[in-house]
Amino acid sequence: MTDDQSAGGIRVLLAEDQGMVREALAALLGLEGDIDVVAQVGRGDEVVEAVLAHRVQVAVLDIEMPGMTGIEAAAELRRRSPGTRVVIATTFGRPGYLRKAMESGADAFLVKDAPAAELAEAVRRVLRGERVIDPTLAAAALAEGANPLTGRELEVLAAAADGAVNAEIARRLHLSEGTVRNYLSMAIQKTGARNRAEAVRIAAAKGWM
Amino acid sequence: MTDDQSAGGIRVLLAEDQGMVREALAALLGLEGDIDVVAQVGRGDEVVEAVLAHRVQVAVLDIEMPGMTGIEAAAELRRRSPGTRVVIATTFGRPGYLRKAMESGADAFLVKDAPAAELAEAVRRVLRGERVIDPTLAAAALAEGANPLTGRELEVLAAAADGAVNAEIARRLHLSEGTVRNYLSMAIQKTGARNRAEAVRIAAAKGWM
DNA sequence: TCCTGCGTATGACGGATGTCATGCCGCCCC
């Protein structure tokens, strides 16, 4: 997963769990004369090590990855390699994702719907110190406000997401069953849903989970 | 979306809704000397027209697309352009998807986790008349057996998936509320779930929905 | 210091959900 021949271009790392997509993006960036993809990883928890090993200037991270999300990896990078710029490229343009990405210190946020040319352009711009954010998404994130759900409410909602019954959620999180009901009731109200399933759907769509 | 300069290679169409991924895959295939990506579309319902317009030999289709799924597009192609070979390339390696893809006349079924080289290789092989299927996935599809859910059960389950309450499902499908309960009960039993949410999750994971 | 928000818990109530039995109709296959 390391293709390290320095030719003088921008040193880029690609983190993306789907091999075919990752290699295709590498091929795409490789066509740009000023960019060298010097490392590729398929897991979030391999990002920091690879960045340090290959003196990466710009890390392009997917969000959904095994081991660690791209957002968590961005936060790690902020600590362990503060000079490295971070571009988040994700399938889902959820406002909550954008917010979390920015808080974790990302420099750019792209959705994969966008034309491919934007990726190379974003890499160049973050290296110049600019921030690159889809304006539509930025507006949506601002309009929506912050995630209203508390940590515990999110945990309970996540457990409910895969169809667990109250008693099981209680066991998993070491809570009483009544407390689980209370949290879910709160989450349902805050999301404006009519039941737990809808609450899960809404929270997921907004990138709160 | 049409990049039509014949250079004598295999004439390929790419259908994939995420622009960045689509163009990256095009770049990747473009690096192969014997393949020409002569058309790109971002919607399922544009596939047939583009295939006919560009004399496409191999169509590479994603499953999840707006307008029409890749599987439906494959079935359309089978009727309208029987000489065109079809490669399904999908994010989700669900056994039910493989089964449906094969029934709709696809020649190859790849998951995007696989190394990029397999895509070009699959294009060449289907053109020679071979079928290309991930053996692990094929085994899983056979082991699992066919979708046990009836049409109506699937419709009710799909309506329940986005958090609709029984009364609303009944209204949407013109059923009585009791009937909705019966269908959901059936679906819960057949999937081995404990409630509707888990039934939805299981059915989705197996590609039944 | 007091107030607020979060985490946790209990109890009670009404409505939603899941199960089961039973029935009817239409279709297809033997």
Add this chain to the structure above:
DNA sequence: GGGGCGGCATGACATCCGTCATACGCAGGA
């Protein structure tokens, strides 16, 4: 022509879920 299956329905029952009121401890901010 009879049997089986899918689609549709009703009624009854037990449980689960969602809501609300109330309570306590702990932290952090005014």
